[in-house]
Amino acid sequence: MTPTAVDLAGAGRLSGIELGPSGWLRLEQERLERFARATGEAAGPRVPPMLLVSLAVRLRQELLRVDGVRTTVNYGLDALRVHGDAVVGDRIRLRAAVEEAAEAPGGLQLVIAHVVEGAGSRPVLSWRGIQRLLR
Numbered sequence: 196m197t198p199t200a201v202d203l204a205g206a207g208r209l210s211g212i213e214l215g216p217s218g219w220l221r222l223e224q225e226r227l228e229r230f231a232r233a234t235g236e237a238a239g240p241r242v243p244p245m246l247l248v249s250l251a252v253r254l255r256q257e258l259l260r261v262d263g264v265r266t267t268v269n270y271g272l273d274a275l276r277v278h279g280d281a282v283v284g285d286r287i288r289l290r291a292a293v294e295e296a297a298e299a300p301g302g303l304q305l306v307i308a309h310v311v312e313g314a315g316s317r318p319v320l321s322w323r324g325i326q327r328l329l330r
Contacts, residue, residue: 198256203263203328206303207296214258215290216312220250224283242281247311247320248272254289255309261328268327270304275322279313287311287319294323302329 199214222242230246231238252269281287288311295306304327311320 198258198260200260200262203261203303203330206261206305206328207298209259209293209305210296211293213290213292214255214307215288217254217257217289219286219288220254222250222281222283222285222287227283240282242283242285244275244277244320247281247287248275248322250287251289251309251311251320254287255291255307258289258291259293263330264302264328266329268329270325270327273323273325275320277320278318281311281313281319285313287313299327302327304328 199209199212201209227242227246228238230236230243230249234243234245236243290310290312292308293305294308295304297304304325307324307326309322309324310318313319
């Protein structure tokens with residue numbers, strides 16, 4: 196998928212834009228084991244929600260590109276909800292919507308609603324992410 200692309204000066208117009216879906220990403224055992232080693236979490240067949248959040252950041256790059264940004268800061272998460280399990284071997288993809296785009300110190304703040312979907316477009320995880328895009 197070709198990402199929605201804007202420059203930082205025009206990013207304020209993103210409010211209300213729906214993004215996605217991304218391409219599918221298979222959840223592999225090796226990735227789960229690396230995450231478990233890094234976090235000390237047990238590596239069972241179920242994929243931890245925070246690994247899904249991390250993978251969604253990668254998938255979001257398929258959906259949105261803002262040029263002219265010096266640094267992007269993941270400023271926070273809000274309303275993280277687990278709707279179902281994802282297990283090794285499943286495929287996931289991301290849908291997102293820009294809920295808010297507002298001026299912030301040094302740049303722009305985006306509030307983006309994220310939904311990680313499994314097979315059959317079944318929601319697995321959702322949250323609102325807050326990003327600061329700095330000039």
